[in-house]
Each structure stands twice: as C-alpha cells, then as structure tokens.
Amino acid sequence: MGIKWRHWAWPAAPLALALLAATGCTGSSDAPAEPTGAPSGSGAPSASGAPSPSVARVCAEPAAGPAKAPAGAVTVDPAVVGDLAEKTRNNPPNTTFWLRPGKHRLEPERYAQVIAKEGNSYLGAPGAVLDGRKTNQYAFSGTARDVTIRHLTVQHFVAPNNEGVVNHDMADGWVIEHATIQYNSGAGLMAGARQQVRASCLRGNGQYGMNAYKTGDSITGLVVEGNEIVGNNTDDWERRQPGCGCTGGIKFWAVNGADIRGNWVHDNRGAGLWADNNNNDFRIEDNVLEANDGAALMYETSYNAVIRNNTIRRNNWVEGRKYAERGDDFPYATIYVSEAGGEPRVRARTDKIEIYRNVLEDNWSGITLWENADRFCNSPANTSTGYCTLLVKDTDRCARPGITTAPLYSDCRWKTQRVDIHDNRFVLDTSVVTCTVECGRMAVLANYGTYPDWSPYKGELVAEAITHEQHNRWHDNVYRGPWSFVAGDPSHQLDAVQWQGAPYRQDAGSTFAPRAGG
Numbered sequence: 061m062g063i064k065w066r067h068w069a070w071p072a073a074p075l076a077l078a079l080l081a082a083t084g085c086t087g088s089s090d091a092p093a094e095p096t097g098a099p100s101g102s103g104a105p106s107a108s109g110a111p112s113p114s115v116a117r118v119c120a121e122p123a124a125g126p127a128k129a130p131a132g133a134v135t136v137d138p139a140v141v142g143d144l145a146e147k148t149r150n151n152p153p154n155t156t157f158w159l160r161p162g163k164h165r166l167e168p169e170r171y172a173q174v175i176a177k178e179g180n181s182y183l184g185a186p187g188a189v190l191d192g193r194k195t196n197q198y199a200f201s202g203t204a205r206d207v208t209i210r211h212l213t214v215q216h217f218v219a220p221n222n223e224g225v226v227n228h229d230m231a232d233g234w235v236i237e238h239a240t241i242q243y244n245s246g247a248g249l250m251a252g253a254r255q256q257v258r259a260s261c262l263r264g265n266g267q268y269g270m271n272a273y274k275t276g277d278s279i280t281g282l283v284v285e286g287n288e289i290v291g292n293n294t295d296d297w298e299r300r301q302p303g304c305g306c307t308g309g310i311k312f313w314a315v316n317g318a319d320i321r322g323n324w325v326h327d328n329r330g331a332g333l334w335a336d337n338n339n340n341d342f343r344i345e346d347n348v349l350e351a352n353d354g355a356a357l358m359y360e361t362s363y364n365a366v367i368r369n370n371t372i373r374r375n376n377w378v379e380g381r382k383y384a385e386r387g388d389d390f391p392y393a394t395i396y397v398s399e400a401g402g403e404p405r406v407r408a409r410t411d412k413i414e415i416y417r418n419v420l421e422d423n424w425s426g427i428t429l430w431e432n433a434d435r436f437c438n439s440p441a442n443t444s445t446g447y448c449t450l451l452v453k454d455t456d457r458c459a460r461p462g463i464t465t466a467p468l469y470s471d472c473r474w475k476t477q478r479v480d481i482h483d484n485r486f487v488l489d490t491s492v493v494t495c496t497v498e499c500g501r502m503a504v505l506a507n508y509g510t511y512p513d514w515s516p517y518k519g520e521l522v523a524e525a526i527t528h529e530q531h532n533r534w535h536d537n538v539y540r541g542p543w544s545f546v547a548g549d550p551s552h553q554l555d556a557v558q559w560q561g562a563p564y565r566q567d568a569g570s571t572f573a574p575r576a577g578g
Contacts, residue, residue, distance in 0.1 A: 116259070116324045118259055118286070123259065133157060141165050166196050177204050178204040184212030190214045194218055197217060198225055206232075208237070209226065210237045212240075218244070222247075233254045241260065248268070251270060251271070251273070251315075253282075255283070257287060258283070262309070268310060269309050308358075312334065330354045331352060332349045338450055340364050344370065357394075357396070375394045391503035397479060398430045398476070400413065400474065401477035405451060416480070419484070420487070422576075425501045430505060438459055449472065459514070478531045486502075502543065504527055506527075534566045539570065547564050
C-alpha cells in the first residue's frame with residue numbers, strides 16, 4: 061500500500077443502481093475461486109446489523125452478447141487466424157464487427173494487434189473470446205477515438221509492465237461494456253479521456269485491472285461503473301520492484317473528473333483503488349471494496365474528492381499485519397489519504413475531500429490522513445520526479461529564496477487539508493480480524509521534516525499544520541469496537557476522550573462503544 065515515505069511510481073449519467081445487477085463476463089474454466097467468506101451480495105446481514113448491499117457480480121453472471129450479427133455488421137470468423145485484425149484494416153471507420161462464438165486469434169507474432177479505426181464497434185457473440193495465447197502483447201490499440209467493445213472476452217495477452225492490453229495507446233472516448241478482460245500481463249486496460257468502463261469483469265491481470273494513465277496528458281471525464289475488479293496484480297509487482305507503487309485493482313494518474321460508482325472491488329493483491337499524483341474531482345460512491353490485501357482506497361498527492369455510501373470490509377489484512385508484525389508503528393489504513401486535500405483554487409464539483417456515509421467493517425485500521433514533510437515540488441524526496449502541484453506549473457520555482465515565503469511556501473506542497481470525515485460507521489471485531497497488535501486506529505500525522513538541507517518545512521511544522529491548522533475534521537461518526545487515535549506522530553496515541561478533548565477536538569457528536577456489537 062502507500063508507504064509513508066513515498067511515493068509515485070509510473071514511468072510510464074448515473075447507471076450505478078441498474079448496473080449493480082448487470083452482468084458482463086464470460087465464464088472460464090481457469091477462473092479464480094469464489095472469495096472465501098460471505099460475499100457482500102449474499103444478502104446476509106453484516107456485523108453492523110445492516111443487510112449487505114448488492115454488488116456487481118459480472119464475472120460469475122455474464123450478460124450474453126448478440127446471438128446473430130446486427131444488420132450491416134462485418135462477421136469475424138474464429139477459424140481464420142488474424143481475421144479480426146485483417147477485416148479491421150480492410151474496412152472503413154465506424155464499422156461494426158460481430159465476432160462469432162469461439163476462440164479468435166491474432167497472427168502468432170509478438171506485435172500482432174487490432175488497430176481500431178474511429179467509431180468502430182466490436183461485439184462478441186455468446187462465447188466469443190479474443191485470446192493472445194501468451195504470445196501477443198496487445199489486443200486493441202491505435203489512437204482512433206470513440207471505439208466500442210462489448211460482450212467480448214480478452215485474455216492471455218502479455219503486455220509489458222506499466223502497459224495495457226485494451227486501448228493500449230490511451231485513445232479518447234472508448235466504451236468498454238459487458239466485457240471480460242482477464243489473465244493478461246501488465247494492465248487489462250489503459251484509459252483515455254471520456255472513457256467509460258461499465259458492467260465489465262477485470263479479473264486476474266498481472267499488474268492492474270486498469271491503468272488510467274495517458275502519456276503527456278491528463279484524462280478527463282472517466283467513468284468506471286458497475287464493474288467487478290477482482291484478483292489483479294497476480295505478478296506481485298511490489299515484491300518484484302519494492303516501493304514501485306505500481307499495483308492494485310485500478311491505478312489513476314492525473315485524472316481530472318472521475319465517477320467511480322457501483323463497482324465490486326475485491327481480492328486484489330495490493331490496494332483496491334489507488335489515485336496517485338495530481339488527480340482531481342473524484343466521486344467514489346456506492347462501491348463495495350472488500351478483501352483487498354492492502355488499502356481499499358488510496359488518494360495520494362491529489363485534490364478534491366467525494367467518497368460516500370461505500371461498503372468497505374476486510375481490507376488491508378495482509379499488508380497491515382505485515383508491517384505491524386515487523387514492529388512498524390505507522391497507522392497503515394484502509395482509507396489512506398496521503399498529501400491530498402481540498403483546494404478551492406482547483407476547479408471541481410467540491411472544494412474538499414469529503415468522506416461520509418460509508419460503512420467500514422472489520423478492516424485493518426480505519427482512515428489515516430498523512431503528509432510527508434520532505435515531499436514537495438523540487439525535493440529529492442518527491443518520487444514524482446519532475447512533477448509539481450497543480451498550483452505551480454514550473455517546478456524550478458520551488459527553491460530558495462521564493463519557497464520560503466507566500467505563495468510558494470504553501471503552493472509547493474501537496475497538502476492534506478480540508479478533509480471532512482463524518483456520518484460514517486466504523487466497526488471492528490478483533491476476533492474477526494484476528495489481530496494481536498494494534499489494528500483499530502484513526503490517524504492524522506506527519507513525519508519530522510529533515511530533508512533536503514534547504515527545505516523550509518523542517519522540524520514539526522508540517523505535523524502541526526496537518527493536525528491543527530489545515531481543517532481536517534472528524535465528526536458525527538459511529539464507532540463500535542476498540543478504536544484508538546493517533547495525532548501528530550505515531551507516538552501520540554489517544555483514547556476517545558483525549559481525541560475529543562483539547563487540543564485536538566475531533567469527533568464532536570460521535571458515539572463510541574467498546575464492542576463491535578454495541
């Protein structure tokens with residue numbers, strides 16, 4: 061998950077309620093086993109007493125594609141190797157292709173791929189699969205806009221690390237619906253502006269289900285709705301490249317305007333959803349995030365988000381326990397806000413990070429608001445090399461003497477500020493989590509600034525700011541279980557009375573009970 065000293069790593073109209081019951085994945089004999097424990101859509105009551113919400117079970121319950129070719133469509137024959145790529149080359153833009161049932165193959169060559177043309181649509185019949193046979197790197201590529209892929213399984217492609225199989229070249233306006241993108245290396249999907257990913261199954265990919273990154277540009281207007289995002293990062297990239305920050309169910313980079321709603325994000329190795337570096341204007345709502353090895357949600361060096369009405373359970377058991385058993389006292393959390401906050405000067409649908417009406421149940425810890433005092437524009441400790449905040453375009457300006465005074469003193473930092481956490485329910489049953497070390501903490505903290513020598517943020521300046529001055533506030537929440545609180549730095553652990561009292565004055569109007577069922 062997001063480690064406290066880093067981090068950035070990359071070189072490189074609401075339908076949610078309807079889509080919760082939608083389906084879109086074709087079955088496969090090599091599908092991973094159903095997650096252990098009662099899945100969120102089972103209808104069984106949760107530990108909080110509320111019935112579990114429906115989830116987007118699109119991997120197990122696929123929606124069938126058209127059994128006959130639509131009028132005017134070009135039929136693609138699975139018995140002819142390379143038929144899809146050839147017919148795409150030989151037909152004009154805005155052509156609809158209907159893939160017959162069966163396993164479709166490209167030429168047995170590493171760079172064989174379908175280079176889509178503007179407005180093309182690719183529709184899979186029931187049982188239509190495009191299989192890369194662990195030979196082809198990319199399935200659909202090219203810079204053509206407004207391509208649609210529906211009812212098609214895409215599997216067994218071998219994209220390199222940080223690259224993707226579908227929409228490899230990050231073209232704009234693509235729509236991926238009722239698709240299954242599974243068992244590929246790299247990312248199942250890349251993303252462009254106005255991309256819509258709906259009612260699809262992103263399963264068992266080697267690095268990400270989707271890597272929402274666009275070379276040299278930001279992505280605007282991204283919609284991720286009603287999908288099942290499960291079991292990704294099978295290649296365990298954080299082990300292969302320690303500290304890379306390059307894993308998870310979905311990674312978002314420089315996305316300006318995103319609606320992430322009605323998804324079931326579960327059993328991913330690493331974080332479930334991870335927004336990293338100059339993202340802005342996210343709405344993350346009505347999702348079920350569960351049983352991810354790391355944080356359910358990380359929002360890092362980014363701005364302005366609404367996180368609401370999500371069910372978040374059994375996350376961070378693997379990574380939280382790993383660090384705790386090493387003796388690391390940092391409060392690794394299930395929602396991890398790292399150098400990210402509300403900023404009225406950056407245009408968005410909100411001017412803060414608001415986290416409300418969520419249920420967090422039996423996760424390893426709760427919400428941590430963190431800021432690394434040594435991470436700012438032009439600092440060697442900023443692993444987002446060459447990038448600055450959205451308030452300062454020229455990184456070189458963040459140097460002495462200018463950085464020591466307003467406005468650069470403030471604007472050269474990604475600040476964890478204006479975070480409003482309210483009307484959530486936090487439930488922790490330590491017998492469920494089976495933790496013998498601290499696993500139920502809320503935190504707002506920073507490190508002691510030390511680096512580089514010319515930093516104007518040395519000492520406790522940032523810790524004081526994030527804790528007392530940057531308008532970070534918990535209030536009107538419900539706590540059930542043995543929760544504790546951390547303020548300033550990891551050594552300042554508080555009980556609820558201390559947390560609510562001076563000088564912190566957090567969680568006004570909140571209620572506390574020592575047992576999960578209280």
